Amino acid sequence: MNPVFKVIQPAGILDSAKGSEFRQEIGEIVENGTNIVLIDFQDVTFMDSSGLGALVLGLKTVRAAGGKLFICSINEQVRMLFELTSMDRVFQIFPNRDEFANAIGSLS
Structure with missing residues (x-):
């Protein structure tokens, strides 16, 4: 089975209002x-x-379906939030899409 890959690109402020749309997507x-x-x-x-x-x-949701979720291109505020909550250890974070593509290409 070939992996099916999709990018989600939220914009602006990711808060409770946008969070529910984000989860649904x-x-x-x-x-x-x-x-x-x-x-x-x-x-x-x-x-x-x-x-x-x-x-x-x-x-x-992604893990329950047997998939993988990755993150890229976070700004300094989001990085600090991830570090303060130790979520930087839970999520695999890449500097940008190119780095992600290089890493995924080397994994397959």
Whole structure:
């Protein structure tokens, strides 16, 4: 079975309002057979604890379906949030999409 890859690129502020949409989008792509999900944070300016909660629930959804979730292009605020909550140990974070592509290519 070939892996099905999808990129989700949220934008702006990832809070409780956007978090539920974000979770729903992850659920839908997993239901459609995607098993490798890349969340590209390039356009996210701020993320609060509810956005982080939505991301964790998204990770659980992807893992429950046997898939993998990766993150790239986080800004300094998001990086600090990940480090303060130790989520940088839970998520595999890449500096950008190119680094992700290189790593995934070397994994297959």
